[in-house]
Amino acid sequence: MNQTPIVLLAAMLAMNTAQAADPAARRPADEILAHACSGCHGTFGHSSSPTPSIAGKAEEEFIAAMREFKSGQRVSSIMNRIARGYTDEDFVAMGQFFKNR
Amino acid sequence: MTGITRRSFLALAGTAGALSLMGGCAATSTQSARRKVVVVGGGYGGATAAKYLKLFDPGLDVTLIEKRKTYYSGPGSNEVLAGWHELAWLRRSQEGLQKNHGVHLIHGKVTEIDPERRSVELKDGSEIPYDRLVLSPGVDMRFDAIEGYNLKASKRIPHAWRPGKQTLQLHNQIKAMRNGGVVVITAPSGPYRCPPGPYERASLIAHYLKQHKPRSKVIILDDKTQFSKQALFFKGWEELYPGMVEWVSSEKEGKIDHVDVKKLTVATEFNHHSADVLNIIPPQKAGWLARKAELADASGWCPVELHSFESTLIPNIHVIGDSCIATPMPKSAFSANSQAKICAHAIVELFKGNPPGPPSLINHCYSVLAPDYAISITGVYEYSVTERQLVATSSGETPMDADRQKEAEFARSWRENITADTFE
Numbered sequence: 001m002n003q004t005p006i007v008l009l010a011a012m013l014a015m016n017t018a019q020a021a022d023p024a025a026r027r028p029a030d031e032i033l034a035h036a037c038s039g040c041h042g043t044f045g046h047s048s049s050p051t052p053s054i055a056g057k058a059e060e061e062f063i064a065a066m067r068e069f070k071s072g073q074r075v076s077s078i079m080n081r082i083a084r085g086y087t088d089e090d091f092v093a094m095g096q097f098f099k100n101r
Numbered sequence: 102m103t104g105i106t107r108r109s110f111l112a113l114a115g116t117a118g119a120l121s122l123m124g125g126c127a128a129t130s131t132q133s134a135r136r137k138v139v140v141v142g143g144g145y146g147g148a149t150a151a152k153y154l155k156l157f158d159p160g161l162d163v164t165l166i167e168k169r170k171t172y173y174s175g176p177g178s179n180e181v182l183a184g185w186h187e188l189a190w191l192r193r194s195q196e197g198l199q200k201n202h203g204v205h206l207i208h209g210k211v212t213e214i215d216p217e218r219r220s221v222e223l224k225d226g227s228e229i230p231y232d233r234l235v236l237s238p239g240v241d242m243r244f245d246a247i248e249g250y251n252l253k254a255s256k257r258i259p260h261a262w263r264p265g266k267q268t269l270q271l272h273n274q275i276k277a278m279r280n281g282g283v284v285v286i287t288a289p290s291g292p293y294r295c296p297p298g299p300y301e302r303a304s305l306i307a308h309y310l311k312q313h314k315p316r317s318k319v320i321i322l323d324d325k326t327q328f329s330k331q332a333l334f335f336k337g338w339e340e341l342y343p344g345m346v347e348w349v350s351s352e353k354e355g356k357i358d359h360v361d362v363k364k365l366t367v368a369t370e371f372n373h374h375s376a377d378v379l380n381i382i383p384p385q386k387a388g389w390l391a392r393k394a395e396l397a398d399a400s401g402w403c404p405v406e407l408h409s410f411e412s413t414l415i416p417n418i419h420v421i422g423d424s425c426i427a428t429p430m431p432k433s434a435f436s437a438n439s440q441a442k443i444c445a446h447a448i449v450e451l452f453k454g455n456p457p458g459p460p461s462l463i464n465h466c467y468s469v470l471a472p473d474y475a476i477s478i479t480g481v482y483e484y485s486v487t488e489r490q491l492v493a494t495s496s497g498e499t500p501m502d503a504d505r506q507k508e509a510e511f512a513r514s515w516r517e518n519i520t521a522d523t524f525e
Contacts, residue, residue: 021483021484021485021486021488021492021494022485022486022487025459025484025486026458026459027459028458028459028460028461028483029446029458031446032442032443032446032458032459032460032461033461035153035442035446036439036442036461036462036463036481037463038442038518038522039435039438039439039463039465039515039518039519039522040465040514040515040518040519041518042518042521042522043156043521043522047514047518048517048518048521049513049514049515049517049518050510050514051511051514051515051518077477077499077500077503077504077507077508078465078477078479078508078511080497081479081495081496081497082463082465082479082481082495083495084481084494084495084497085463085480085481085482085493085494085495085496086481086494086495090461
């Protein structure tokens with residue numbers, strides 16, 4: 001028997017539990033989400049160290065990267081843990097925030 | 102407090118808190134130019150708050166008050182203890198905030214807060230009025246918590262939990278120790294600054310000892326039964342310092358009972374330890390100013406409303422960083438930096454007459470075990486309406502098989518970027 005659908009379902013359920021704390025609640029404002037990133041990536045996403053700058057990154061590229069970090073498709077010892085804390089809508093909001101910085 | 106009793110003030114405080122949410126309704130954009138925010142404490146919390154207040158609304162009048170002429174960073178201080186850098190390497194200046202963002206910087210000690218008149222008084226007698234006050238006063242040691250360890254004892258046996266002279270004093274004591282000596286560190290229970298700090302400290306002392314006094318060892322007497330990044334630390338000690346670091350759980354020996362700083366001994370409930378060098382890290386509480394202003398509750402820490410970090414006890418005063426209760430966020434520089442942005446954003450919204458929106462925060466803390474070996478812990482936090490507190494929507498530690506050298510590079514990068522994000 002092919003177990004793939006069960007594995008996929010389990011993965012989807014696991015992802016859902018890592019979504020917003022209260023699914024019905026309003027999401028934090030775009031800039032509120034984005035400024036938390038600057039602790040590592042620099043103010044407005046401008047890094048002055050080897051940590052990558054995220055300022056000026058193309059929106060689609062940003063969103064795709066965050067989705068891949070969240071799913072584990074792209075491996076990073078840190079960003080996998082961070083990305084799991086956000087919804088896909090959050091990635092869109094952050095992508096829009098950083099693209100023009 | 103004048104003209105009104107404390108009890109009647111507190112009775113009013115709930116209403117006043119609600120009113121203060123509305124207080125900005127009458128404000129126009131031109132009035133916002135005159136809004137005054139005073140930030141007390143120029144560490145990672147206060148400096149970030151001052152900077153982001155100006156970034157969010159350049160028209161605000163923001164004053165940052167820091168009592169120390171020279172401020173030293175907590176992150177990195179264990180590396181100075183291990184002799185990797187001079188103390189000056191930890192020095193951080195708030196002057197960039199003045200130059201780059203127009204924050205007024207005052208070096209002075211706040212001795213009094215008057216929440217009714219909304220002003221703070223400095224030691225030199227000067228008074229500074231505020232519309233909103235942000236306190237980021239860090240931690241104080243609880244010198245009444247361990248028998249035999251008080252302020253006077255800490256002059257001989259430094260806690261070195263606030264970086265500065267004590268960091269060098271402890272470094273020198275370890276440097277003077279015989280080869281084959283024992284360094285005993287006591288780690289506290291309850292909320293304290295930098296939960297993985299005592300274990301990073303043990304690691305970096307072991308790094309020094311391995312090079313200079315290889316027959317020596319480090320014993321951690323823990324008032325807890327488990328600690329942050331425990332499995333990762335155990336693995337690191339086994340790989341880097343086999344047989345040199347011993348962790349003693351309170352499950353095994355009971356709580357730390359008393360200390361003799363002259364004989365250099367620590368008694369736990371069921372055992373007794375002699376040290377060549379002793380480092381007591383005491384339990385902690387909110388910084389002095391927050392407690393003096395009656396912003397702390399019975400726990401010794403300051404309860405806050407988590408959309409704005411405004412005190413739930415006194416309106417128009419916000420408390421961020423180590424002093425506030427933001428469970429489950431740990432007390433760290435990263436948490437303080439993240440909380441400061443939420444607080445600054447909320448203050449600007451409150452001045453506009455808007456209620457603050459839902460917060461989103463991150464903590465990410467590295468522990469360095471050797472120059473090319475680091476591990477980290479992460480949390481992403483938001484407010485849960487049902488639980489009425491912050492909850493982690495994601496949390497985790499460095500994967501067991503991850504590249505520790507890469508994490509050490511990330512740790513160095515982080516230090517550069519958070520320093521710039523906070524102080525420049």
